[in-house]
Amino acid sequence: MKKITIAIDGFSSTGKSTVAKQLAKALGYVYVDSGAMYRAVTLYAMQHQIISKDSFDVDRLISELDSVKVSFTCNEQLGFAEVYLNGTNVENEIRTLEVSQNVSQVAEVSKVRRMLVNQQQQMGKEKGVVMDGRDIGTVVFPDAELKFFMTASAETRAKRRYKELLERKEEVSYEAVLINVESRDLIDSTREDSPLMKADNAIEIDNSNLSLKAQFETLYDIAQKVI
Numbered sequence: 001m002k003k004i005t006i007a008i009d010g011f012s013s014t015g016k017s018t019v020a021k022q023l024a025k026a027l028g029y030v031y032v033d034s035g036a037m038y039r040a041v042t043l044y045a046m047q048h049q050i051i052s053k054d055s056f057d058v059d060r061l062i063s064e065l066d067s068v069k070v071s072f073t074c075n076e077q078l079g080f081a082e083v084y085l086n087g088t089n090v091e092n093e094i095r096t097l098e099v100s101q102n103v104s105q106v107a108e109v110s111k112v113r114r115m116l117v118n119q120q121q122q123m124g125k126e127k128g129v130v131m132d133g134r135d136i137g138t139v140v141f142p143d144a145e146l147k148f149f150m151t152a153s154a155e156t157r158a159k160r161r162y163k164e165l166l167e168r169k170e171e172v173s174y175e176a177v178l179i180n181v182e183s184r185d186l187i188d189s190t191r192e193d194s195p196l197m198k199a200d201n202a203i204e205i206d207n208s209n210l211s212l213k214a215q216f217e218t219l220y221d222i223a224q225k226v227i
């Protein structure tokens with residue numbers, strides 16, 4: 001069986017990472033959550049008072065980028081890689097609503113993107129990778145053999161994210177989550193550098209009414225035909 005690159009892009013909280021993880025596991029591929037990398041850089045900026053609710057010192061972030069090391073280490077128990085910031089596991093910290101509220105501003109910075117895109121390209125150079133994000137099929141791996149573009153209504157996505165945050169015991173309102181999902185989509189799809197968009201040859205999947213199982217089976221069947 002030949003090894004290919006599978007890119008899964010789409011709007012916030014479309015369940016990309018869930019299906020990407022399942023697909024990677026079923027194919028024996030590596031899964032890379034590129035959003036986790038932007039979240040880790042954002043966490044660094046928050047921890048160092050570079051970004052807050054009403055200020056963002058872009059120049060300082062750029063000048064400190066050399067000291068921001070994002071890496072992945074496989075959690076054998078869970079069976080997938082977790083993200084580390086300068087050697088510390090930050091898998092939980094990066095999933096908070098506060099990080100979600102700052103991440104799209106950080107992801108607009110070209111120098112941040114160049115650093116992370118280089119790293120993503122390195123991680124995928126052997127192929128046999130499923131990577132999810134916003135620009136994987138357009139910028140990171142424009143030659144990927146298989147590209148998906150996931151969509152769902154904003155309300156469906158906010159409901160999913162809200163449930164996820166409650167399960168993590170975060171005190172948030174549904175309205176705040178919906179506002180965040182919509183504002184990230186707007187920033188992500190209108191930014192100058194690598195905006196979120198469907199690659200011409202990506203297969204669009206609207207999963208508003210698909211169960212997780214049906215969604216996985218749809219992607220898996222398509223992947224089997226390409227591999």
Ligand code: C5P
Pocket residue numbers: 012013034035036038039103104105107132133134135136184188
């Ligand atoms: O995938 P996730 O929702 O965790 O991504 C968090 C944010 O990181 C996105 O809203 C987007 O601003 C940024 N991102 C990006 N390019 C990627 C992956 C994520 O700009 N490839």
